[in-house]
Structure formats: structure tokens, C-alpha cells
Amino acid sequence: MAQLKVFALLVCVSLCAFNAVADEGKAAAPAKSTTFNVGSYGVKADGKNDDSNGFLKAWEAACKSSGKVKIQIPNGTYKLGPIVFSGPCPNVTTLSIVHKGIIKASTNLGKYKTDAWIEFSGVTGLRISGGGTFDGQGESTWSQNSCSKQKNCQALPVSVKFINTNDTVVKKIKSINPKFFHMAVIGCQKFRGSSLTLEAPETSPNTDGIHLEKSTDVKITDTDIRTGDDCISIGHGNADLVIARINCGPGHGISIGSLGKYAYEKDVKGLVIRDINITGTLNGVRIKTWEDSPVSTVVANITFQNITMKNVSNPIIIDQMYCPWKNCGTKAPSKVKLSDILFNGIRGTSATPVAVTLICSQGYPCKNVSLKNINLKYINGSDATAVCAHVNPSYSGTVLPKTCTAPITTVSSSTNEF
Template sequence: MKKLLMSFFLSTILCLFFIADNANAGRVARSSSGNNFNVLSFGAKADGRTDNTKAFLDAWRAACGAAGSVKLIVPPGTYFLGPVRFIGPCKNVKTLTMQMQGTLKASTDLKRYPSDVWVQFGWLDGLILTGGGTFDGQGALAWPFNKCPKQKKCKLLPINIKFVNTKNTVVNGITSVNSKFFHIALLHCHNFQGRNIKIIAPANSPNTDGIHIERNSGVSITQSNIGTGDDCISIGQGNSDVTLQGIKCGPGHGISVGSLGRYKNEGDVRNLVVKDCTIRGTDNGVRIKTWENSPSVSSVANMTFENIVMDRVANPIIIDQTYCPFAKCDTSVPSRVRISDITFRNIRGTSTSPVAVLLDCSKGVPCKNIRMHDVHLNYVGGLAGVQTTSTCQNVRAAYSGKQVPKPCH
């Protein structure tokens, strides 16, 4: 009888354990199929050494396959990561938030990169990238292999963060450090908002543009600090309705439109506003640059640069339609990029070169409707008795308000 009771007791206990295990399994299943996905649950290790590429992709696939408002969590720590593509569409996801609290550290083995991608987000609607995390491209070891500054045909090194074909994207509070090539690139995106972005690289790092924008519409970058070895922000071909506000730029090459006119069938660049910015210790301030011998006609139109402080900038205001970064370029045909309706308003500060305003337009298609209002740029380059000057070619600008240097006609 005792044996029978003992057997019944053990059977009851086992049954209870089975029921509890099933309940726990149900809770785990609901958690893994719910709306929060932690990369640690997919095998990621925040030790700075373990290759987390597979774990991150597995976590992404699970999050992208969920429904509603989804969150992908990268907790604090350092995660070593090879090239990854976070690709949609995520058909049933309304918004996908990547809560990036940790530091992603890129592989320095260039053989691992078949393209210019380290981290890519693509074909997504409603992506939010936030959390205060850092993308560390570990670019110093790769920079000596960058041949693009000297060669027209060169292999592009990996970009830290690349957005391709996204809609309604928000990037907030993210840091990019020492990219191998561009820090952030936007291609074919619509309605992109970036704010509180920090970008850091030394002044001698080649082609490390902070944010490169190409073939997008509805882009807003605000309240961001960018110091790098190339353009803080570069606006390439095919962009419209771009606003840059509250940008602190330096070191670097300033805020540039271009270079444009190098390739066939480039798109126009229209409706750009750059305002409330501080540009410090850079090679250029605000610049429009186009190549000579353009294979196709394109246009740059309706742009406003206003309320900008220049602090020890070499070329504060520049339109350069003979742009050539190489030892030799084909100059047989003037630039075919048409520049019109450009306003420089309330530009003030200091220039380290005597020519503070350079408007060098194409003799084939001279610039039209260039307006200068309240420009005050003093020389601080160290040559005694020198004042700032203006140089103009193939343009008749309209001037109003205070003008230092004196206008050229």
C-alpha cells in the first residue's frame, strides 16, 4: 500500500512539474514571439571578441517577422560584428525600434567586406534607431588602403551605417566613430529624420564624410555634432527638400553640395536649407562643387544658407564649378550643372584665407540669381594688414545689407 501511495505521489509531482514546464515554455514562447527581442537571447556576447554577426541577424529576422510595434534591444557592452544587412520589408511591423545601447565594433579584416557595407538598413518603413549606442568602424587600419582621394577608379571601403530605400526613418542619439569610409549614407530614402547624431574621426582620415545624402526626398538632420576628415555633410545628386539645422561642423571640409556632374543622368538638387550652424576650423564653410566636362545637364536650385557662424574657416563661402581633387582632370568642356536661386544670408565670422567669398561659376552655364545678404567675414590668417576679399567669375550676384568683404561684380 505504501508503495502504491508513493508511486501515486511521485506521479502527481511529475505531472505538476510537467504542467509548470509547459506554462513556462508558453511564457518563453510568448516572449520570443512578442514585441521585444534581445540580441543576448539569440546568442550574442558583449565581450568585444566574439563574432556576433549570426546572432544579430537571427534577432533581426525574429523582430522583422513579428507584428505591430517591435523593439530590437542591444544592451550595453561591446559587440564585435562583421558585415550585416538588416533588410525588410517587415510586412506586419508598424514601427521597428532598434534600441542600440551598446557599442558595435567592426571587423578590421577587409577581406570580409565584399561591398561597401558594414551595417545596412534597407527596404524598411517605420525604422527607429536610437538608444545612445556607438558604431565603431575601427577605420584607422583601413585608411592607408583608401585609394579614392588619388584615383578615379577605386574600391570603396565599408560605410559605417547605410540606409537604402527606407521610409519614415528616425535616427536619434547615435554615435559613429572612425568609419573606414563614409560614416552614414542615405540612398533612395524618403522622410528621414536624424537628430542628436555625433560623428567622430580625425582630420586626416580620408573620405570619412559624416553624412552623405544621395537620391532622397524629405531629409532633416538637426542638432548634431560632426567632426571628421572630409565633408561634415555632403549632399549628392538627386536630392530634394533637405533641411540641415543646428549642425556643429569641424574638423572637416564643411557642408557641401556635391560634387555634382561627374556621371551621366544625375538627378537635380533642389530645395535645400542650411541654417543655424557653426562651422569651426574646416577647409571650407558652405560649398557647392561641380566637375567640368559634365556628361549630362543637371541643375542646382532654390537653396538657402542662413545664420551660419564661421570660426577660422579657410573658404567660408564657395561655389566651385571647376572642382577636381585629382592631379589632372579633363577641363576641355565647362561644367553643365546649372546653378540658380542661391541665397547666402547672415553669414558671419572669420576666414583663415584672404578670399572669404569665391563664386567661380561655369562659363558654359553661368550662375543665376545668387543673393548675398548680411555677410561679415574677417581675416584671421596671420598676415598683417590683410583684409578679406571676394572673387567672382561668370556670375552677377545681388547684394544687400552689410558686406565684408566688399562685393565683386
């Protein structure tokens, strides 16, 4: 009897151990992958009929699913919009959109009730890739953009807008001819953009490549931007950004700002802009703040490093007298406080005699502005010059041009920029 009890105990222990291993294996199994093809939801893919309804049905089905989910956009030409893909998708860990086609925007401005053509909002784990194209068809509407002429204007729609997303990756995607910005990243956390191609004519108004605002932990890398405004514009409330390995031009360069226009604006801190090629642009690397800011904010810990300029009109520029219109009213100093700004390893040619312009606020002079290993020549081969106001920059390594002369009266030479 004792031997039977021992045998039964051993069998029980073995079975329990086996079940525990089996349960552990189940827990470690990968999440189920589910694929939704927009072709299964009634899209025409002829570039003429509006496919918005089919795309929304595919999105809703994917968002209601669980685990790893994929939406496929096959080769073809689709007409959309405006359209909003909204979350949250509570049971989805990763929502991948594999975009291989061409998506065209409606040219009927009467359809756009918000400032975006395609919007992704409130989603976690979004992935967009596949080599597809977003065509904003902006060439038919640029003539209606009044923002380049007047202060109070109605902005045209951004092509692709990300708002309040978390853990987003966008790679190997092309955007052409947006009505306004190519992409906007607003209120996002952990955003990664890489291997992007953003194209619009040099004459297209306000077609910023990527606009960043109120976002944290953002990296934009290995991207080609040829457009009519800033290649990348960094607005208020951003922190912990890395912009690296960008080819920029034509366009207006890479800008922090404009800042200090609105009372709700927040600080900008912790930016690294490095390994950049800038060619034939209006500006190179720039910080711009409005005169007479309604509130005092901070721009600090900014690094511009390893940047090549070719025929750039204003290679290095701080402009705290920013005003793109003929009459901005008051000339009170900007209240935006700039500190700990490093320009390091910037070389190439300037299309104008003044290669370095550092015009800081009379009310809040810039602090700890450093120039290290700068070598900028005027395009005709002669020495370039530098202009400074309300700043005492430090120099290290070889710095050309170095000597700051009396400030020029007006810095801004571009059309209205946001």
C-alpha cells in the first residue's frame, strides 16, 4: 500500500510539472498576427472614386482585433480624404500599415473641416512602411494659400498628421506636393521617422517637410527633403529630439521656431541636430523667435554638429527679431530666453557675405552660445563675415568667420513661416 501511495505521488508531481511547462509555453507564445487588406473592403483603387469608406472599414476591423495587426495597401492608386484614423485600439500591441500604392488627396478644399488630410490620433504601436506615396495634390491649391501674404489666414491641410500617438515608426514612405506641411508630429511620445522622401517645388508655399510640436523622444534620420519651406521645423514644447543624417535642399533649412508668438507656448530643451547636408537653401540652421512674445519661455541645450553647407544664404542664424511681414506693430524685445547653444563642425559656402548672424533679444540676451570648428566661406571665395547683437559668443578650434560686426537692421528675408 505504501508503495502505491509513493507511485501515485510521483505521477502527480510529474503531471503537475508537465502542465506548468505547458502553461509557461503558452504564456511565451507570440501574439497572433491578423492581416486586413483594404481590397477586401470595397475600394476601387482607380484614383477617381473616393476610397475613404473602405479604408476606414479596414482600420476599424484592425483596431477591434488583438495582438499584432497588419493593414495592407496593395499597389494601386487610391483617392482619400480627408480622413481620420483614431484610437485607442485597446487590444492591439502593434498596428502595421504596409503601404505600397499611391494615395491621392481630394483637391476640393470645401471637404476639409480640420487642418489635416490624413490624421492618425490616439494610437499606440503604429507602424507605417512599404515604400508607398502620399500625394497631397497641392499644386492645384497653392495659389489659394494666403498665409504667405497676410498675418490672419486660414492654413491649408497638412498631408499626414500624427497627434497624441505613442511608440510610432514611419519609414520608407514618400510624400509629394502637400497643400501645406508634408508631415506634422503633435503631442507624440517616442516617434521614429527614417528613410523618408519628402518632395515639393522650391516655389511651393509653407510646405515644411516635418513639423514637430509638443513631442518628446523623437528621432528623424536618413531622410531626403526637397521642398518650399523649412525642411524640418521644430515648434514649442519639444524635448529630447535627435535630427540626424538629413539631406535638405531646396527649402529654408532646419529651424527651431518660430517661437514666442502665442501665450500657451512651452519650453524647448534637449535637441541634437547632426550629420546634415544643406544645399541651396534660404537658411541653414536657425533659431527664430518673435518680437514682443506674450510669455517668457526657454530654449536650452541645443547642439548643431557636423553640418555641411553648400551655397546657403544664411548658414548660421539666430533671429530674435523675427517678423515675416512688413509691419508687425510693436518692436518690443522677444521674451524667449536662449542658452547653451553649440554650433560645432559647420563648414561650406555662404551665398551671401554674412555667413553667421546671431541677433539675440535685447531684453533677454543669449547665454552660453559657443562656436567650435566653423569654416564658412563666401561663395565667391572671399572671407565671409559675422553679425552679432546682445550675445557674447565663445570660440574654440578654428572659427571662420569669427569677428562680429555691428548688427544689421533686418534679419528675416523669407515669406510667412509658422
